[in-house]
Amino acid sequence: MGIRISTNTLFDQGIGTISDRQRSLLDAQQKVSTGRRVVTPADDPIAAGRILDLSQAKASTAQFVENAGSASASLAVSEQSLQGVIRSLQDVRATIISAGNATLGDSGRAILARELRGNYQELLSLANATDGQGNYLFAGYRGQTQPFSESAPGTVQYAGDQGQRLLQISASRYVPISDAGSEIFQRIRTGNGDFVAAAAVGNTGTGTIGIGAVTDPAAWNANGNPANFTIRFDVNGATNPATTTYDLVDNVSGNSLLTGAAASATGPYLRTFTPGSAINLRSQGAEPAFDFGATVTVAGNPGDADTFTVSQSPTQSVFATVNNLITALSTTISTPAQSAKLTNDLGAALANIDQAINRSLDVQTAIGSRMKEIDATEATNIDLGLQFEASASDLRDVDYAKAISDLTLQRTLLEAAQKSFVQVQGLSLFNLL
Secondary structure, rough: OOOOHHHHHHHHHHEEEEHHHHHHHHHHHHHHHHHHHHHHHHHHHHHHHHHHHHHHHHHHHHHHHHHHHHHHHHHHHHHHHHHHHHHHHHHHHHHHHHHHHOOHHHHHHHHHHHHHHHHHHHHHHHHOOOOOOOOOEEOOOOOOOEEEEEEEEEEEEEEOOOOOOOEEEEEOOEEEOEEEEEHHOOEHHHOOOOEEEEEEOOOOOEEEEEOOOEOOOHHHHOOOOOOOOEEEEEEEEEOOEEEEEEEEEEOOOEEEEOOOOEEEOOOOOEEEEEOOOEEEEEEOOOOOEEEEEEEEEEEEOOOOOEEEEEOOOOOEEEHHHHHHHHHOOOOOOOOOOHEEEEEHHHHHHHHHHHHHHHHHHHHHHHHHHHHHHHHHHHHHHHHHHHHHHHHHHHEEEHHHHHHHHHHHHHHHHHHHHHHHHHHHOOHHHHHOO
């Protein structure tokens, strides 16, 4: 027995088929017009999820690239500021050398002192430099706090901290974009960096001491080294010419290194002094065995009971160094002993400024390394962003050849459905199409 199909059923099926074909045609047309294969998650749920992951990764990478640009800009300003610091310190160094000219009088040194005051203010200004957005470059983590302020000439307080502001430039890398100013301008080792050789304030002779050198780092850094010595001179005027001898005193124990007994305030001592010859902090001849791995040189003629000290390098701010130099150049020189003191002051200042220059160069080099790392990471992030986009495109974007073919097919199927429906139902509405 055949199945009887009503006119309503034929009509409903025909309309349903046409609606399905219209939806398919609209979907194909939408893919061609938008260029997207996955327009809604329903088109391909798995691909849609993967596209979302890739889009988020691309957005994060784009933020890293932006952060890298900000970090590079901030570090470039820091590098320029440090270059200004180095130039100013080099000017101070040149002034020290000029001040050592024996023909220069008090008035000439006073002019140099005025120039140094300008260098001092320039250094203070550079120490308080900002990145152009109001953040202080050398305040550590406290970018909104002015790091340096002067309470008296040569006395400058640091209000920053020892931290560093960081920017994330990749999923696993944070780069510092600030530095602690105390490490650049304040905590600078004096002398040769290992020890300071200095003349006593009350010396009466013309002896001057160089910065010295460590000849054996292991001996100098050994636990048994007191790193605190006095070179004590005795001048015997009864001989012709006068004979100068010296003792080496361990200031911690109070004993003479040359005898092993308590040091004497008067000579003569066991070693004979020759101006310009090295004074070694190690035993020679019949002296008790000792070796502290350092040597200094005293030039000129020390006076009787004159002393010089050799002690471990403390730290000193560059502002104190320049201010001390200004004071030294502003002092009237009228005696050979005062001239010798000035020479010692200039030698100490030169050594301290060299230490400050080296510190600034070290920080500048570190900043350059960070900038190089940022450039490399930024290039990698840009490449990653392009790769994420390409992967998302493969999942999301339409194959135009296939899409146009599908569009043509869907249009043909719709037309076929419409024509067949007209023929079966004989609807006048479709006869007009």
